[in-house]
Amino acid sequence: MSEATPIDNYVDSVRQATPVLGIAALKPKGACWYCNQPLDNVRKFCSKTCADDYRTEEEVFRDVAE
Numbered sequence: 001m002s003e004a005t006p007i008d009n010y011v012d013s014v015r016q017a018t019p020v021l022g023i024a025a026l027k028p029k030g031a032c033w034y035c036n037q038p039l040d041n042v043r044k045f046c047s048k049t050c051a052d053d054y055r056t057e058e059e060v061f062r063d064v065a066e
Helices: 006-025 048-065
Strands: none
């Protein structure tokens, strides 16, 4: 069995952090980033459910792209 190298550990930590950084990097656009429901210019998602669903889809698409 091979042991994880420091590079492997770094890559794993970046992969785990990516969804959080991705959502944090989103700018409010006046609509929910997931369902496109109109919002004020401060919020990114209309509900926690939409934020969670957006995060889940981003993780799935990231895993498929690898």
